Amino acid sequence: MSLIVQKFGGSSVANAERVMNVASIVTDTYAKGNDVVVVVSAQGDTTDDLIEKANEINPRASKREKDMLLAAGEQISISLLAMAIEKMGFPVVSLLGWQAGFQTTAAHTSARIKNIDTLRISREIDKKNIVVVAGFQGITKFGDITTLGRGGSDTSAVAIAAAMHADLCQIYTDVEGVYTADPRKVENATKLPEISYDEMLELATLGAQVLNNRSVEMAKKYNIELEVLSSMTKAPGTIVKEKTKMEKMLISGVAKDTDVARISVTGIPDLPGLAFKMFSKLSAKDINIDIILQSIGHDGKKDISFTVPKSRGNEAVECLTDYMTNLGAKEVLYDDKVAKISIVGAGMESHAGVATKMFEALYDAQVNIQMISTSEIKVSVLIDTVDADKAVKAIHSKFFD
Numbered sequence: 332m333s334l335i336v337q338k339f340g341g342s343s344v345a346n347a348e349r350v351m352n353v354a355s356i357v358t359d360t361y362a363k364g365n366d367v368v369v370v371v372s373a374q375g376d377t378t379d380d381l382i383e384k385a386n387e388i389n390p391r392a393s394k395r396e397k398d399m400l401l402a403a404g405e406q407i408s409i410s411l412l413a414m415a416i417e418k419m420g421f422p423v424v425s426l427l428g429w430q431a432g433f434q435t436t437a438a439h440t441s442a443r444i445k446n447i448d449t450l451r452i453s454r455e456i457d458k459k460n461i462v463v464v465a466g467f468q469g470i471t472k473f474g475d476i477t478t479l480g481r482g483g484s485d486t487s488a489v490a491i492a493a494a495m496h497a498d499l500c501q502i503y504t505d506v507e508g509v510y511t512a513d514p515r516k517v518e519n520a521t522k523l524p525e526i527s528y529d530e531m532l533e534l535a536t537l538g539a540q541v542l543n544n545r546s547v548e549m550a551k552k553y554n555i556e557l558e559v560l561s562s563m564t565k566a567p568g569t570i571v572k573e574k575t576k577m578e579k580m581l582i583s584g585v586a587k588d589t590d591v592a593r594i595s596v597t598g599i600p601d602l603p604g605l606a607f608k609m610f611s612k613l614s615a616k617d618i619n620i621d622i623i624l625q626s627i628g629h630d631g632k633k634d635i636s637f638t639v640p641k642s643r644g645n646e647a648v649e650c651l652t653d654y655m656t657n658l659g660a661k662e663v664l665y666d667d668k669v670a671k672i673s674i675v676g677a678g679m680e681s682h683a684g685v686a687t688k689m690f691e692a693l694y695d696a697q698v699n700i701q702m703i704s705t706s707e708i709k710v711s712v713l714i715d716t717v718d719a720d721k722a723v724k725a726i727h728s729k730f731f732d
């Protein structure tokens with residue numbers, strides 16, 4: 332007998348018919364003699380709708396209250412799925428995050444899991460119940476409800492798999508696995524039979540939302556093999572694990588991230604310490620900086636450009652505008668009509684010319700590059716948002732056609 336964790340995303344439980352479909356996948360697994368813990372997200376666009384409702388009333392609402400609201404979405408899904416499983420004649424119990432033992436930090440709306448007290452889940456499994464757990468949520472040591480950040484149910488599932496030493500962790504979604512690019516945007520994207528944690532982590536961090544990046548980080552840390560597959564078809568999915576059998580592909584995928592904005596601070600005196608001072612202001616506010624570009628000094632002045640998440644853009648600009656006189660800078664410019672396009676692949680470590688091939692694809696498509704950043708297994712470029720889809724297609728066909 333095995334313990335299997337199955338996670339179903341929002342589109343997999345979007346309506347009654349799909350909830351019944353999920354119930355049949357879960358009960359089939361149970362009927363084969365397995366213990367099953369199911370993690371579900373909120374139905375369809377529920378989380379977006381809840382955010383909209385909050386904004387209608389108070390866009391500046393505290394994060395504690397936002398979490399209280401957002402956690403409601405998953406409560407609907409677990410109860411409906413449990414009802415569907417009951418209807419099929421199987422023993423089942425639904426649990427909210429706190430009932431399932433999810434203890435988190437107090438960083439509301441982006442809390443981190445500190446520990447899972449698995450006692451309740453284990454007891455329910457001992458009673459032979461199918462356990463349906465609300466993803467995305469937990470509780471602080473003060474007893475307040477938290478959420479784990481958008482896409483956080485993937486992390487809930489991997490965390491349970493790690494804490495319970497599950498034999499298998501399946502992430503069911505609305506596509507058949509991890510593809511070489513978003514299959515909804517790039518027609519000839521192909522499904523990868525397997526992908527390493529490191530490559531998947533880069534792809535997820537760089538915008539491939541099929542898995543949340545924290546879930547991949549956790550899977551790597553606890554060596555949990557993941558299977559990403561579709562809840563609508565029976566096709567084999569993608570296995571995410573430490574080492575893949577496949578020969579290192581030159582690149583495994585192309586990703587697009589539109590949650591990015593560019594800030595340029597111009598006319599900064601060309602002296603030591605100013606970059607440090609400027610970026611410490613932003614890190615004090617916990618604003619992540621990504622690609623950084625500094626111009627060569629001329630006439631004793633230099634410009635520094637960098638990217639931040641779009642959601643933190645205004646805050647970053649306000650903070651730097653206040654600080655500009657201290658820096659002796661000329662102006663702070665802001666542009667949020669940009670997108671970051673990246674290629675990821677373990678194979679590029681040992682092959683020269685991968686970045687050049689990407690730049691050639693962009694040149695062929697007449698897309699202008701604003702910024703570039705590279706690491707051992709990825710190359711990212713910042714371009715205009717309007718060019719983003721065209722760029723992804725051009726790069727994808729350069730490498731995969």
Ligand code: ADP
Pocket residue numbers: 339340341342343372482503504505506508509510511512513514515538539540541542584
């Ligand atoms: P869920 O609701 O199941 O969590 P998500 O919407 O979070 O599903 O993630 C699945 C979506 O991720 C797909 O519908 C697809 O459009 C998108 N996606 C982006 N990049 C990729 C990729 N490389 N491979 C597969 N799907 C991708």
Ligand code: ASP
Pocket residue numbers: 340341372373378379404466467480481482483484485
């Ligand atoms: N319902 C949450 C969201 O939409 C969590 C998730 O889907 O994983 O972000």
Ligand code: MG
Pocket residue numbers: 340482485540541542543
């Ligand atoms: Mg998701």
